Amino acid sequence: MPKVDIKDIFREKEKFLGRPLRLEGWVRTVRDLKAFGFIELNDGTFFNSLQVVFDENLANFKEIAKLTLSSAIAVEGILAESPGEKQPFELKAEKIEVLSLCPTDYPLQKKRHSFEYLRTIAHLRPRTNTYAAVFRLRSLLAYAIHRFFQERGFVYVHTPIITGSDAEGAGEMFRVSTLSLNSPPRTEDGEVDFSQDFFGKETNLTVSGQLNGEAYCLAFNKIYTFGPTFRAENSNTARHAAEFWMIEPEIAFAELRDDMQLAEDMMKYLIRYALEQAPEEMAFCNNFIDKGLFERLQNIVDSEFGHVTYTEAIEILQKSKEEFTYPVAWGSDLQTEHERYLTEKVFKKPVFVTGYPKDIKAFYMRLNEDNKTVAAMDLLVPGVGEIIGGSQREERLEVLERRMDELGLKKEDYWWYLELRKFGGVKHAGYGLGFERLIMYLTGISNIRDVIPFPRTVNNCEF
RNA sequence: UCCUCGAUAGCUCAAUGGUGGAGCAACCGGCUGUUAACCGGUAGGUUGCAGGUUCGAGUCCUGCUCGGGGAGCCA
Numbered sequence: 001m002p003k004v005d006i007k008d009i010f011r012e013k014e015k016f017l018g019r020p021l022r023l024e025g026w027v028r029t030v031r032d033l034k035a036f037g038f039i040e041l042n043d044g045t046f047f048n049s050l051q052v053v054f055d056e057n058l059a060n061f062k063e064i065a066k067l068t069l070s071s072a073i074a075v076e077g078i079l080a081e082s083p084g085e086k087q088p089f090e091l092k093a094e095k096i097e098v099l100s101l102c103p104t105d106y107p108l109q110k111k112r113h114s115f116e117y118l119r120t121i122a123h124l125r126p127r128t129n130t131y132a133a134v135f136r137l138r139s140l141l142a143y144a145i146h147r148f149f150q151e152r153g154f155v156y157v158h159t160p161i162i163t164g165s166d167a168e169g170a171g172e173m174f175r176v177s178t179l180s181l182n183s184p185p186r187t188e189d190g191e192v193d194f195s196q197d198f199f200g201k202e203t204n205l206t207v208s209g210q211l212n213g214e215a216y217c218l219a220f221n222k223i224y225t226f227g228p229t230f231r232a233e234n235s236n237t238a239r240h241a242a243e244f245w246m247i248e249p250e251i252a253f254a255e256l257r258d259d260m261q262l263a264e265d266m267m268k269y270l271i272r273y274a275l276e277q278a279p280e281e282m283a284f285c286n287n288f289i290d291k292g293l294f295e296r297l298q299n300i301v302d303s304e305f306g307h308v309t310y311t312e313a314i315e316i317l318q319k320s321k322e323e324f325t326y327p328v329a330w331g332s333d334l335q336t337e338h339e340r341y342l343t344e345k346v347f348k349k350p351v352f353v354t355g356y357p358k359d360i361k362a363f364y365m366r367l368n369e370d371n372k373t374v375a376a377m378d379l380l381v382p383g384v385g386e387i388i389g390g391s392q393r394e395e396r397l398e399v400l401e402r403r404m405d406e407l408g409l410k411k412e413d414y415w416w417y418l419e420l421r422k423f424g425g426v427k428h429a430g431y432g433l434g435f436e437r438l439i440m441y442l443t444g445i446s447n448i449r450d451v452i453p454f455p456r457t458v459n460n461c462e463f
Numbered sequence: 464u465c466c467u468c469g470a471u472a473g474c475u476c477a478a479u480g481g482u483g484g485a486g487c488a489a490c491c492g493g494c495u496g497u498u499a500a501c502c503g504g505u506a507g508g509u510u511g512c513a514g515g516u517u518c519g520a521g522u523c524c525u526g527c528u529c530g531g532g533g534a535g536c537c538a
Contacts, residue, residue: 031497038497053496069488086498109474109488110499116530117474171537208538234464235536246538325534336534389538434538447531459529 001076007046009079013089016079023050023091024074029110032065041075047132047280051082051090064096069108070127072100115450122454122463130289133281134443134451137274141439144273145226145247148266154249155220159209161228164201165413172232173204205230209248210430211417214393217250217428218420224249234458238447239384239437243456250430256375256392259429260352263379263388264305271297274442290444299349306351310373313342313353333360336385343380350381363403365391384441390431397421
Protein backbone atom coordinates (compact mmCIF):
# COMPACT_ATOMS: atom_id res chain seq x y z
CA MET A 1 0.00 0.00 0.00
CA PRO A 2 1.57 3.31 -1.08
CA LYS A 3 2.46 5.83 1.63
CA VAL A 4 1.20 9.27 0.64
CA ASP A 5 1.85 12.85 1.75
CA ILE A 6 -1.33 14.67 2.72
CA LYS A 7 -0.26 17.62 0.58
CA ASP A 8 -0.34 15.46 -2.54
CA ILE A 9 -3.91 14.36 -1.78
CA PHE A 10 -5.10 17.94 -1.47
CA ARG A 11 -3.29 19.02 -4.62
CA GLU A 12 -4.32 16.06 -6.82
CA LYS A 13 -7.29 14.38 -5.23
CA GLU A 14 -8.48 12.68 -8.45
CA LYS A 15 -5.33 10.61 -8.39
CA PHE A 16 -6.16 9.17 -4.98
CA LEU A 17 -9.98 9.01 -4.68
CA GLY A 18 -11.27 5.45 -4.30
CA ARG A 19 -7.79 4.06 -3.83
CA PRO A 20 -6.19 2.40 -0.83
CA LEU A 21 -3.60 4.59 0.89
CA ARG A 22 -1.32 4.62 3.89
CA LEU A 23 -0.87 7.85 5.87
CA GLU A 24 1.46 8.50 8.77
CA GLY A 25 0.95 11.54 10.93
CA TRP A 26 -0.05 13.11 14.21
CA VAL A 27 -3.50 13.32 15.75
CA ARG A 28 -4.74 16.91 15.94
CA THR A 29 -8.12 15.99 17.44
CA VAL A 30 -10.37 12.99 17.96
CA ARG A 31 -14.17 13.13 18.05
CA ASP A 32 -15.60 9.78 18.99
CA LEU A 33 -19.20 8.61 19.18
CA LYS A 34 -20.56 5.25 20.32
CA ALA A 35 -19.69 3.13 17.33
CA PHE A 36 -17.46 5.35 15.18
CA GLY A 37 -15.37 8.47 15.27
CA PHE A 38 -13.25 11.02 13.45
CA ILE A 39 -9.58 11.88 13.62
CA GLU A 40 -8.00 14.97 12.16
CA LEU A 41 -4.63 13.79 10.98
CA ASN A 42 -1.76 16.13 10.15
CA ASP A 43 1.45 14.79 8.70
CA GLY A 44 3.27 18.12 8.52
CA THR A 45 3.40 18.18 4.72
CA PHE A 46 0.38 20.43 4.41
CA PHE A 47 -1.32 23.17 6.35
CA ASN A 48 -4.69 21.41 6.41
CA SER A 49 -5.34 18.16 8.21
CA LEU A 50 -7.09 15.16 6.67
CA GLN A 51 -10.15 13.63 8.30
CA VAL A 52 -9.93 9.94 9.07
CA VAL A 53 -13.16 8.06 9.76
CA PHE A 54 -12.98 4.92 11.87
CA ASP A 55 -15.59 2.52 13.25
CA GLU A 56 -16.11 -0.65 15.27
CA ASN A 57 -14.75 -2.81 12.46
CA LEU A 58 -11.28 -1.86 13.66
CA ALA A 59 -9.81 -4.51 15.94
CA ASN A 60 -8.47 -1.76 18.23
CA PHE A 61 -11.54 0.54 18.01
CA LYS A 62 -11.59 1.35 21.74
CA GLU A 63 -7.89 2.18 21.78
CA ILE A 64 -8.25 4.46 18.77
CA ALA A 65 -11.30 6.24 20.20
CA LYS A 66 -9.19 7.22 23.22
CA LEU A 67 -6.23 8.50 21.25
CA THR A 68 -4.68 11.62 22.72
CA LEU A 69 -3.64 14.81 20.96
CA SER A 70 -0.31 14.58 19.16
CA SER A 71 -0.17 10.80 19.24
CA ALA A 72 1.41 9.44 16.07
CA ILE A 73 -0.46 6.86 14.00
CA ALA A 74 -0.29 5.04 10.70
CA VAL A 75 -3.63 4.68 8.90
CA GLU A 76 -4.46 2.41 6.02
CA GLY A 77 -7.76 2.86 4.22
CA ILE A 78 -9.65 4.10 1.18
CA LEU A 79 -9.89 7.77 0.23
CA ALA A 80 -13.55 8.74 -0.32
CA GLU A 81 -15.66 11.83 -0.92
CA SER A 82 -16.84 13.22 2.41
CA PRO A 83 -20.52 13.92 3.22
CA GLY A 84 -19.38 16.57 5.69
CA GLU A 85 -19.24 20.18 4.58
CA LYS A 86 -15.87 21.13 5.96
CA GLN A 87 -13.73 18.74 3.99
CA PRO A 88 -13.88 17.50 0.39
CA PHE A 89 -12.67 13.98 1.18
CA GLU A 90 -11.76 11.67 4.04
CA LEU A 91 -9.93 8.44 4.64
CA LYS A 92 -12.09 5.45 5.62
CA ALA A 93 -9.77 3.60 7.95
CA GLU A 94 -9.36 -0.15 7.65
CA LYS A 95 -6.38 -0.39 9.94
CA ILE A 96 -4.87 2.09 12.41
CA GLU A 97 -1.57 1.44 14.09
CA VAL A 98 -0.50 3.53 17.07
CA LEU A 99 3.12 4.57 16.54
CA SER A 100 3.46 6.80 19.58
CA LEU A 101 0.91 7.43 22.30
CA CYS A 102 1.14 10.97 23.65
CA PRO A 103 0.64 11.51 27.40
CA THR A 104 -2.30 13.66 28.50
CA ASP A 105 -0.14 16.40 29.97
CA TYR A 106 0.71 17.54 26.43
CA PRO A 107 0.85 21.34 26.71
CA LEU A 108 -1.11 22.12 23.54
CA GLN A 109 -4.87 21.88 23.63
CA LYS A 110 -7.72 22.06 21.18
CA LYS A 111 -8.16 25.74 21.86
CA ARG A 112 -6.65 29.10 21.21
CA HIS A 113 -3.45 29.75 23.13
CA SER A 114 -1.86 33.13 23.67
CA PHE A 115 1.33 33.96 21.76
CA GLU A 116 2.97 34.65 25.13
CA TYR A 117 2.26 31.15 26.38
CA LEU A 118 3.35 29.54 23.12
CA ARG A 119 6.70 31.35 23.31
CA THR A 120 7.38 29.40 26.51
CA ILE A 121 7.02 26.16 24.53
CA ALA A 122 8.91 27.15 21.40
CA HIS A 123 9.80 23.51 20.77
CA LEU A 124 6.11 22.56 20.43
CA ARG A 125 4.55 25.67 18.94
CA PRO A 126 5.30 24.77 15.29
CA ARG A 127 2.55 22.16 15.74
CA THR A 128 -0.09 24.89 16.00
CA ASN A 129 -1.91 26.33 13.01
CA THR A 130 -0.50 29.82 13.40
CA TYR A 131 3.12 28.78 13.60
CA ALA A 132 2.69 26.13 10.95
CA ALA A 133 1.52 28.91 8.63
CA VAL A 134 4.19 31.40 9.65
CA PHE A 135 7.14 29.05 9.40
CA ARG A 136 6.13 27.46 6.13
CA LEU A 137 5.84 31.01 4.80
CA ARG A 138 9.24 31.84 6.22
CA SER A 139 10.73 28.93 4.28
CA LEU A 140 8.93 29.86 1.06
CA LEU A 141 9.94 33.50 1.33
CA ALA A 142 13.60 32.61 1.84
CA TYR A 143 13.39 30.64 -1.39
CA ALA A 144 11.51 33.45 -3.12
CA ILE A 145 14.25 35.91 -2.20
CA HIS A 146 16.86 33.74 -3.84
CA ARG A 147 14.63 33.31 -6.89
CA PHE A 148 14.00 37.03 -7.23
CA PHE A 149 17.67 37.92 -7.20
CA GLN A 150 18.93 34.90 -9.16
CA GLU A 151 16.37 35.53 -11.92
CA ARG A 152 17.85 39.01 -12.25
CA GLY A 153 21.43 37.85 -12.43
CA PHE A 154 22.49 38.73 -8.89
CA VAL A 155 25.36 36.78 -7.34
CA TYR A 156 24.78 35.44 -3.84
CA VAL A 157 27.71 36.38 -1.60
CA HIS A 158 28.45 34.79 1.76
CA THR A 159 29.85 37.67 3.77
CA PRO A 160 31.63 36.77 7.01
CA ILE A 161 29.80 36.13 10.26
CA ILE A 162 32.86 37.06 12.31
CA THR A 163 34.20 40.52 11.63
CA GLY A 164 37.37 42.32 12.65
CA SER A 165 35.98 45.66 11.69
CA ASP A 166 35.17 47.29 15.01
CA ALA A 167 33.27 50.25 13.68
CA GLU A 168 30.66 49.16 11.22
CA GLY A 169 28.54 51.67 13.01
CA ALA A 170 25.26 49.80 13.08
CA GLY A 171 24.95 49.15 16.76
CA GLU A 172 26.35 47.26 19.73
CA MET A 173 28.21 44.07 18.85
CA PHE A 174 28.71 40.64 20.38
CA ARG A 175 32.38 39.95 21.08
CA VAL A 176 33.96 36.80 19.68
CA SER A 177 36.91 35.66 21.75
CA THR A 178 38.71 32.59 23.04
CA LEU A 179 40.42 34.54 25.82
CA SER A 180 39.68 33.68 29.43
CA LEU A 181 37.00 35.98 30.81
CA ASN A 182 38.37 35.60 34.32
CA SER A 183 42.03 36.27 33.63
CA PRO A 184 42.62 37.64 30.15
CA PRO A 185 46.17 38.52 29.13
CA ARG A 186 46.97 42.19 29.77
CA THR A 187 49.19 44.71 28.04
CA GLU A 188 51.68 46.77 30.03
CA ASP A 189 49.11 49.52 30.63
CA GLY A 190 46.51 47.05 31.94
CA GLU A 191 44.24 46.80 28.91
CA VAL A 192 43.08 43.39 27.64
CA ASP A 193 45.69 42.20 25.15
CA PHE A 194 43.69 41.15 22.13
CA SER A 195 46.85 40.47 20.15
CA GLN A 196 46.88 37.16 22.04
CA ASP A 197 43.26 36.40 21.08
CA PHE A 198 42.35 33.83 18.39
CA PHE A 199 42.49 36.28 15.49
CA GLY A 200 45.20 38.47 16.99
CA LYS A 201 42.75 41.37 17.23
CA GLU A 202 39.33 42.28 18.59
CA THR A 203 36.57 40.48 16.73
CA ASN A 204 32.78 40.53 16.83
CA LEU A 205 29.73 38.97 15.23
CA THR A 206 28.66 40.89 12.15
CA VAL A 207 26.07 43.64 12.33
CA SER A 208 25.95 44.00 8.55
CA GLY A 209 27.50 42.40 5.50
CA GLN A 210 27.31 45.62 3.53
CA LEU A 211 30.94 46.72 3.44
CA ASN A 212 32.06 43.25 2.30
CA GLY A 213 29.10 43.17 -0.06
CA GLU A 214 30.28 46.35 -1.76
CA ALA A 215 33.58 44.67 -2.60
CA TYR A 216 31.77 41.90 -4.47
CA CYS A 217 29.34 44.36 -6.03
CA LEU A 218 32.28 46.12 -7.64
CA ALA A 219 33.32 42.80 -9.18
CA PHE A 220 30.00 41.11 -10.05
CA ASN A 221 27.90 44.24 -10.65
CA LYS A 222 24.80 42.87 -8.89
CA ILE A 223 25.08 40.93 -5.65
CA TYR A 224 23.05 40.11 -2.58
CA THR A 225 23.74 38.68 0.82
CA PHE A 226 21.25 36.74 2.91
CA GLY A 227 22.37 35.58 6.30
CA PRO A 228 22.24 35.97 10.05
CA THR A 229 23.03 39.29 11.69
CA PHE A 230 23.68 40.05 15.33
CA ARG A 231 22.97 43.16 17.35
CA ALA A 232 23.71 43.35 21.06
CA GLU A 233 21.40 46.32 21.60
CA ASN A 234 19.51 46.27 24.86
CA SER A 235 16.31 46.90 23.01
CA ASN A 236 13.05 45.42 24.12
CA THR A 237 10.46 45.89 21.43
CA ALA A 238 8.17 43.81 19.25
CA ARG A 239 10.42 44.32 16.24
CA HIS A 240 13.98 43.83 17.53
CA ALA A 241 15.91 40.61 18.04
CA ALA A 242 19.54 39.98 18.93
CA GLU A 243 19.85 37.46 16.10
CA PHE A 244 17.97 38.04 12.88
CA TRP A 245 18.35 37.51 9.15
CA MET A 246 19.01 40.28 6.71
CA ILE A 247 19.01 40.57 2.93
CA GLU A 248 21.46 43.11 1.54
CA PRO A 249 21.53 43.65 -2.22
CA GLU A 250 24.12 45.97 -3.75
CA ILE A 251 24.05 47.20 -7.35
CA ALA A 252 26.80 48.89 -9.37
CA PHE A 253 26.41 51.71 -11.93
CA ALA A 254 23.29 52.61 -10.02
CA GLU A 255 21.78 55.54 -8.19
CA LEU A 256 19.29 55.88 -5.38
CA ARG A 257 16.26 55.70 -7.66
CA ASP A 258 17.49 52.38 -9.09
CA ASP A 259 17.89 51.17 -5.53
CA MET A 260 14.31 52.12 -4.67
CA GLN A 261 12.96 50.57 -7.85
CA LEU A 262 14.71 47.31 -6.96
CA ALA A 263 13.28 47.40 -3.44
CA GLU A 264 9.76 48.03 -4.73
CA ASP A 265 10.00 45.27 -7.36
CA MET A 266 11.30 42.88 -4.73
CA MET A 267 8.53 43.63 -2.23
CA LYS A 268 5.86 43.10 -4.88
CA TYR A 269 7.48 39.90 -6.12
CA LEU A 270 7.61 38.48 -2.62
CA ILE A 271 3.99 39.33 -1.87
CA ARG A 272 2.80 37.73 -5.11
CA TYR A 273 4.94 34.66 -4.45
CA ALA A 274 3.48 34.17 -0.97
CA LEU A 275 -0.11 34.55 -2.19
CA GLU A 276 0.43 32.11 -5.06
CA GLN A 277 2.57 29.48 -3.37
CA ALA A 278 0.98 29.39 0.09
CA PRO A 279 -2.72 30.20 -0.41
CA GLU A 280 -3.88 28.13 2.61
CA GLU A 281 -1.35 29.70 4.96
CA MET A 282 -2.04 33.22 3.71
CA ALA A 283 -5.81 32.68 4.00
CA PHE A 284 -5.33 31.54 7.58
CA CYS A 285 -3.33 34.68 8.38
CA ASN A 286 -6.03 36.81 6.76
CA ASN A 287 -8.80 35.09 8.73
CA PHE A 288 -7.22 34.68 12.15
CA ILE A 289 -4.25 37.02 12.52
CA ASP A 290 -4.98 40.17 10.53
CA LYS A 291 -8.42 40.59 8.97
CA GLY A 292 -7.28 43.28 6.57
CA LEU A 293 -4.22 41.42 5.32
CA PHE A 294 -5.34 40.46 1.80
CA GLU A 295 -6.78 43.87 1.09
CA ARG A 296 -3.59 45.56 2.25
CA LEU A 297 -1.26 43.28 0.31
CA GLN A 298 -3.35 43.45 -2.86
CA ASN A 299 -3.34 47.23 -2.60
CA ILE A 300 0.44 47.18 -2.48
CA VAL A 301 0.85 44.87 -5.46
CA ASP A 302 -1.48 47.08 -7.49
CA SER A 303 -0.09 50.51 -6.60
CA GLU A 304 3.09 52.52 -6.75
CA PHE A 305 4.93 53.03 -3.50
CA GLY A 306 4.91 56.57 -2.14
CA HIS A 307 7.96 58.83 -2.37
CA VAL A 308 8.70 61.79 -0.14
CA THR A 309 11.87 63.61 0.77
CA TYR A 310 12.83 64.03 4.37
CA THR A 311 12.40 67.79 4.01
CA GLU A 312 8.89 67.37 2.54
CA ALA A 313 8.04 64.88 5.26
CA ILE A 314 9.01 67.41 7.93
CA GLU A 315 6.72 69.98 6.27
CA ILE A 316 3.83 67.51 6.08
CA LEU A 317 4.26 66.64 9.74
CA GLN A 318 4.51 70.27 10.80
CA LYS A 319 1.35 71.20 8.88
CA SER A 320 -0.63 68.24 10.21
CA LYS A 321 -3.15 68.67 12.98
CA GLU A 322 -1.80 65.60 14.72
CA GLU A 323 -0.40 66.14 18.21
CA PHE A 324 2.99 64.46 18.45
CA THR A 325 4.80 63.62 21.65
CA TYR A 326 8.10 64.56 20.08
CA PRO A 327 8.67 67.85 18.24
CA VAL A 328 9.13 67.81 14.48
CA ALA A 329 12.19 69.74 13.40
CA TRP A 330 14.50 69.63 10.37
CA GLY A 331 17.75 68.01 11.44
CA SER A 332 16.44 65.53 13.96
CA ASP A 333 15.51 61.97 13.08
CA LEU A 334 11.90 60.99 12.47
CA GLN A 335 10.36 59.37 15.53
CA THR A 336 8.34 56.17 15.29
CA GLU A 337 5.13 58.18 15.75
CA HIS A 338 6.12 60.39 12.80
CA GLU A 339 6.94 57.45 10.58
CA ARG A 340 3.67 55.74 11.43
CA TYR A 341 1.71 58.89 10.73
CA LEU A 342 3.33 59.20 7.31
CA THR A 343 2.86 55.62 6.15
CA GLU A 344 -0.45 54.85 7.91
CA LYS A 345 -2.32 58.17 7.74
CA VAL A 346 -0.84 60.28 4.95
CA PHE A 347 0.15 57.71 2.31
CA LYS A 348 -1.74 54.64 3.57
CA LYS A 349 0.81 52.43 1.79
CA PRO A 350 4.58 51.81 1.76
CA VAL A 351 6.51 55.04 1.36
CA PHE A 352 10.17 55.81 0.69
CA VAL A 353 11.62 58.68 2.66
CA THR A 354 14.78 60.05 1.00
CA GLY A 355 17.40 62.72 1.52
CA TYR A 356 18.03 62.62 5.26
CA PRO A 357 20.36 65.15 6.92
CA LYS A 358 23.92 63.82 6.75
CA ASP A 359 24.41 64.24 10.48
CA ILE A 360 21.91 61.52 11.36
CA LYS A 361 23.09 58.96 8.79
CA ALA A 362 26.10 56.72 8.24
CA PHE A 363 29.44 57.90 6.84
CA TYR A 364 29.24 55.85 3.64
CA MET A 365 26.06 57.45 2.32
CA ARG A 366 26.51 59.69 -0.71
CA LEU A 367 26.52 63.42 -0.01
CA ASN A 368 23.96 65.38 -2.04
CA GLU A 369 24.65 68.62 -3.96
CA ASP A 370 23.23 70.70 -1.11
CA ASN A 371 26.06 69.46 1.10
CA LYS A 372 23.49 68.96 3.89
CA THR A 373 21.66 65.77 3.01
CA VAL A 374 22.65 62.30 1.85
CA ALA A 375 21.19 59.93 -0.76
CA ALA A 376 19.59 57.68 1.86
CA MET A 377 16.23 55.97 1.75
CA ASP A 378 14.07 54.28 4.35
CA LEU A 379 11.04 52.24 3.32
CA LEU A 380 8.25 52.60 5.86
CA VAL A 381 5.29 50.22 5.84
CA PRO A 382 2.06 50.38 7.83
CA GLY A 383 2.08 48.28 10.98
CA VAL A 384 5.78 47.46 11.00
CA GLY A 385 7.54 50.77 10.41
CA GLU A 386 11.00 50.74 8.89
CA ILE A 387 11.42 47.55 6.88
CA ILE A 388 14.26 48.62 4.57
CA GLY A 389 17.11 51.07 5.05
CA GLY A 390 19.43 51.85 2.18
CA SER A 391 21.44 54.43 0.31
CA GLN A 392 23.54 55.31 -2.65
CA ARG A 393 27.13 54.88 -1.46
CA GLU A 394 29.71 57.63 -1.50
CA GLU A 395 31.92 56.62 -4.43
CA ARG A 396 34.05 59.83 -4.51
CA LEU A 397 37.20 58.97 -2.58
CA GLU A 398 38.02 62.51 -1.46
CA VAL A 399 34.43 63.15 -0.28
CA LEU A 400 34.35 59.85 1.59
CA GLU A 401 37.68 60.56 3.29
CA ARG A 402 36.51 64.03 4.28
CA ARG A 403 33.34 62.57 5.81
CA MET A 404 35.37 60.02 7.76
CA ASP A 405 37.63 62.76 9.05
CA GLU A 406 34.61 64.81 10.14
CA LEU A 407 33.25 61.85 12.06
CA GLY A 408 36.62 60.93 13.56
CA LEU A 409 36.81 57.52 11.90
CA LYS A 410 40.26 55.99 11.48
CA LYS A 411 40.89 55.65 7.74
CA GLU A 412 43.47 52.91 8.23
CA ASP A 413 40.73 50.67 9.65
CA TYR A 414 38.90 50.99 6.35
CA TRP A 415 41.88 50.77 4.00
CA TRP A 416 40.35 48.09 1.79
CA TYR A 417 36.96 49.82 1.71
CA LEU A 418 38.64 52.99 0.49
CA GLU A 419 40.58 51.07 -2.16
CA LEU A 420 37.23 50.06 -3.68
CA ARG A 421 36.88 53.77 -4.59
CA LYS A 422 40.49 54.13 -5.66
CA PHE A 423 40.49 51.15 -8.03
CA GLY A 424 37.64 51.34 -10.51
CA GLY A 425 35.10 52.81 -8.15
CA VAL A 426 31.70 53.62 -9.66
CA LYS A 427 28.31 54.77 -8.50
CA HIS A 428 26.59 52.05 -6.55
CA ALA A 429 23.75 51.60 -4.11
CA GLY A 430 22.14 49.03 -1.87
CA TYR A 431 19.83 48.39 1.03
CA GLY A 432 19.16 46.10 3.94
CA LEU A 433 15.85 44.26 4.32
CA GLY A 434 15.01 42.78 7.70
CA PHE A 435 13.79 39.29 6.84
CA GLU A 436 11.70 38.94 9.99
CA ARG A 437 10.08 42.31 9.45
CA LEU A 438 9.15 41.17 5.96
CA ILE A 439 7.50 38.07 7.39
CA MET A 440 5.68 40.16 9.97
CA TYR A 441 4.39 42.41 7.22
CA LEU A 442 3.25 39.49 5.05
CA THR A 443 1.55 37.53 7.83
CA GLY A 444 0.22 40.28 10.08
CA ILE A 445 2.12 38.86 13.06
CA SER A 446 2.95 41.81 15.28
CA ASN A 447 5.86 40.47 17.37
CA ILE A 448 9.22 39.45 15.91
CA ARG A 449 9.47 36.68 18.52
CA ASP A 450 6.68 34.91 16.67
CA VAL A 451 8.37 34.78 13.26
CA ILE A 452 11.73 33.32 14.41
CA PRO A 453 11.74 29.61 15.31
CA PHE A 454 13.82 30.10 18.46
CA PRO A 455 14.11 33.85 19.04
CA ARG A 456 17.08 35.38 20.82
CA THR A 457 16.28 38.60 22.64
CA VAL A 458 17.63 40.43 25.66
CA ASN A 459 17.65 38.03 28.60
CA ASN A 460 16.23 35.17 26.56
CA CYS A 461 18.23 32.39 24.97
CA GLU A 462 16.08 29.43 25.99
CA PHE A 463 15.88 26.50 23.57
C1' U B 464 17.74 51.31 29.54
C1' C B 465 13.10 54.40 30.54
C1' C B 466 7.54 54.70 31.07
C1' U B 467 3.26 51.71 31.87
C1' C B 468 0.24 47.39 32.82
C1' G B 469 0.29 42.57 34.56
C1' A B 470 1.53 37.47 37.11
C1' U B 471 -4.59 33.19 40.66
C1' A B 472 -6.05 25.37 38.43
C1' G B 473 -2.51 22.50 32.60
C1' C B 474 -4.67 27.00 29.41
C1' U B 475 -7.86 31.68 29.29
C1' C B 476 -9.81 34.52 33.04
C1' A B 477 -13.20 35.95 37.71
C1' A B 478 -13.03 36.80 43.19
C1' U B 479 -15.48 44.73 48.07
C1' G B 480 -9.05 43.53 53.15
C1' G B 481 -13.20 38.42 55.67
C1' U B 482 -14.83 30.31 53.42
C1' G B 483 -10.37 31.14 46.14
C1' G B 484 -14.62 30.28 41.35
C1' A B 485 -16.00 29.60 35.90
C1' G B 486 -15.09 28.02 30.80
C1' C B 487 -11.84 24.89 28.16
C1' A B 488 -8.29 20.67 28.83
C1' A B 489 -7.76 15.99 31.87
C1' C B 490 -10.42 11.61 33.97
C1' C B 491 -15.29 8.48 34.03
C1' G B 492 -19.89 7.72 31.47
C1' G B 493 -23.65 8.75 27.34
C1' C B 494 -24.50 9.68 22.12
C1' U B 495 -25.22 6.40 14.46
C1' G B 496 -21.71 11.83 10.44
C1' U B 497 -18.68 14.80 13.94
C1' U B 498 -16.12 19.79 12.54
C1' A B 499 -12.10 23.92 18.62
C1' A B 500 -18.47 18.08 18.37
C1' C B 501 -22.29 17.81 22.02
C1' C B 502 -24.65 16.15 27.05
C1' G B 503 -23.90 14.42 32.35
C1' G B 504 -20.45 13.62 36.30
C1' U B 505 -15.38 13.54 38.94
C1' A B 506 -10.90 15.49 40.24
C1' G B 507 -7.76 19.61 40.10
C1' G B 508 -4.63 25.43 44.13
C1' U B 509 2.00 26.93 48.89
C1' U B 510 -2.63 32.91 44.37
C1' G B 511 5.43 34.34 40.54
C1' C B 512 9.56 34.85 44.69
C1' A B 513 11.19 37.32 49.44
C1' G B 514 9.87 40.52 53.19
C1' G B 515 6.32 43.96 55.62
C1' U B 516 1.34 46.26 57.42
C1' U B 517 -3.14 43.88 59.66
C1' C B 518 -7.09 40.17 64.30
C1' G B 519 -7.15 38.56 59.13
C1' A B 520 -3.69 39.61 52.57
C1' G B 521 -5.04 36.72 46.03
C1' U B 522 -6.39 41.89 47.34
C1' C B 523 -2.47 47.09 50.72
C1' C B 524 3.20 48.47 50.99
C1' U B 525 8.69 47.48 49.62
C1' G B 526 12.27 44.75 46.80
C1' C B 527 13.19 41.05 43.13
C1' U B 528 12.03 37.74 38.85
C1' C B 529 9.34 37.01 34.48
C1' G B 530 5.85 38.68 30.72
C1' G B 531 2.66 42.33 27.68
C1' G B 532 2.21 47.33 25.54
C1' G B 533 4.79 51.97 24.46
C1' A B 534 9.66 54.70 23.84
C1' G B 535 14.90 54.98 22.58
C1' C B 536 18.26 52.20 19.14
C1' C B 537 17.48 49.81 14.33
C1' A B 538 16.48 45.90 10.05
